[in-house]
Amino acid sequence: MAQKHELPKLPYELNALEPVISAEIMDLHYNKHHQGYVNNLNAALEKYEQAEKENDLAAEINLQSAINFNGGGHLNHSIFWTNLASPSAGGGTPPSGALADAINQDFGSLENFISQFNGKTGPIQGSGWGWLGYNKAKDRLEIATCANQDPLCKTGLIPLLGIDVWEHAYYLVYKNARPKYLEEIWKVVNWQNVAERYQKAKS
Numbered sequence: 001m002a003q004k005h006e007l008p009k010l011p012y013e014l015n016a017l018e019p020v021i022s023a024e025i026m027d028l029h030y031n032k033h034h035q036g037y038v039n040n041l042n043a044a045l046e047k048y049e050q051a052e053k054e055n056d057l058a059a060e061i062n063l064q065s066a067i068n069f070n071g072g073g074h075l076n077h078s079i080f081w082t083n084l085a086s087p088s089a090g091g092g093t094p095p096s097g098a099l100a101d102a103i104n105q106d107f108g109s110l111e112n113f114i115s116q117f118n119g120k121t122g123p124i125q126g127s128g129w130g131w132l133g134y135n136k137a138k139d140r141l142e143i144a145t146c147a148n149q150d151p152l153c154k155t156g157l158i159p160l161l162g163i164d165v166w167e168h169a170y171y172l173v174y175k176n177a178r179p180k181y182l183e184e185i186w187k188v189v190n191w192q193n194v195a196e197r198y199q200k201a202k203s
């Protein structure tokens with residue numbers, strides 16, 4: 001039996017990101033939504049293991065979409081929580097060093113990057129994610145969007161920073177105003193974490 005996936009420990013308190021993201025949003029998002037992806041992923045993988053034992057290819061194929069959705073949800077949120085931090089813990093402090101240089105080279109400036117990121121992520125139809133990813137083959141940063149819970153790895157980019165634009169990520173505070181949420185979220189982006197992911201992706 002393969003090891004069960006588990007909800008990773010949240011690296012801060014549920015109210016740490018207030019007022020940008022309320023404790024109520026965090027509680028539902030982390031304890032209910034993310035836990036749900038983990039539970040459903042484990043259930044799908046267990047069924048998949050059974051299907052493998054029975055050499056039931058039709059069942060294996062039918063389980064792919066549940067594994068993609070819930071596995072993607074688990075991967076995406078596990079990155080997302082670490083991409084954020086309270087301002088008192090460095091959230092919103094602009095990047096420095098190699099990551100800042102790369103952002104300046106590939107987007108002109110941090111302001112331009114944020115403007116391009118929000119310009120692409122805001123109009124996602126329905127649910128999805130905006131990402132800053134690293135293109136290893138071209139040694140450059142790229143902005144990408146993914147629908148639903150599709151993980152960025154399907155594009156070939158290495159995920160550095162993901163912003164969840166499912167309504168559950170912002171609706172309780174921002175209602176229908178996704179652009180306002182995308183304007184505010186940068187106050188709690190943990191650029192130190194993004195920089196560590198960038199360094200690891202490059203090495």
Ligand code: MN3
Pocket residue numbers: 029033077164166168169
């Ligand atoms: Mn979410």
